[in-house]
Amino acid sequence: MDEIINLGNSMIQHGKHNDRVYLMKLDKNDVSDVLYNIEEKAKENDYSKIFAKVPYGCEKEFLAKGYMVEGHVPEMVKGENDVLFLGKFLKEWRSKDEDPNLKLVLEKALRKKEEGNTLNNENKLISKYYIRLLDKKDSKEMAKVYSEVFETYPFPIHDPNYIEETMDDNLVYFGVFMEGKLIAISSCEMDVKNLNVEMTDFATLPECRGNGLAVNLLMVMEEEMVRRDIKTAYTIARAKSYGMNITFAKLEYEHSGTLIKNTNIGGDFETMNIWWKKLKK
Structure with missing residues (x-):
């Protein structure tokens, strides 16, 4: 690593x-x-x-x-x-990524943003699940979810010990549970000094996708960051992921750049989109 x-x-x-x-x-x-x-x-x-x-x-x-x-x-x-x-x-x-789907993903996400807030229906789905802050006793289950979702990742999130270390270093993790089982995760990597946060490490088990879990996680993450007086949120999202780009667009994040072949995820160098938002109380 x-x-x-x-x-x-x-x-x-x-x-x-x-x-x-x-x-x-x-x-x-x-x-x-x-x-x-x-x-x-x-x-x-x-x-x-x-x-x-x-x-x-x-x-x-x-x-x-x-x-x-x-x-x-x-x-x-x-x-x-x-x-x-x-x-x-x-x-x-x-320096080049000629995948034509990257443009299509971004265009679709931006169209969703223009359509305005469509979150009411997705909010209803949350009754099937519950979201809570994760702590060190969750680390083994978290590592298991990350291992199932990502073949490779820029940081060793497949290791419970690493996850526990990050919890001592301004990272806050959130989990979605269904019938007591952890099925989706995300994290807030805070820069407390500069009052910003990276919304990152989203992972949903394959069989649980398509239920608006990432959107619901992101809303809870924002609420927690506002409570902690964080001013600006951003993400570096996989450019080929319809789900993640649409998630941030729906919550009115602004697209502000594309990083070409920036990060090794899933065994390949992936292009990433930047989305940002000013958090308001």
Whole structure:
């Protein structure tokens, strides 16, 4: 699995699993050192991509080195300042995704958004299930669900010990249960300092899909994040997934970019869509 390293007050992940360097957090005082280090890491390991989250105003040195803006999240830092999502493609094959379905998925999701809120009927389905916060005693069952849903994943969510560790590190998990069995999961990865959250790690058992569970999870997640004074929510969703893109569109998230062949999920490098929303009390 890819390794996470702290560089000053910044954080990167790198490894062969995703064949990339991922700049997860950048402190404005670390820009020059971090840029040098991620370039060296990519060169040493012959990676095919560098993916970087860069606060607006810190991007100049990156753009001068050949990075391109793939997307952004407005008001990501404390509900005020934007963050750019930059990519640098080090091998030609990584810079293109010619799957025609990706455009169709996004177009359908955007049409759903234009149609307005259609959640009332889906809310009725929740009576068959119940949703609650998950804790460490759920970790083995969570790992089992993730193992069934994902062949591979950018982080070791198939490992109960890893899941338990993340619960101590600003991750909050939610689960849908039916007759006492965990059937769907999601998580909120909070950046408490900057008041933003990534809505992520959605997984529903195959036999339980098509019941609006992800939409219901997302509504509960938003309520919990508002309670915790988080200002901005975003996701990086699989571009080929009708369900996930439509879920965020239905809840009035805005599409703000596409990350080409960004993440190894299910044994393939997948293109991802960025969706974001300003949370309101």
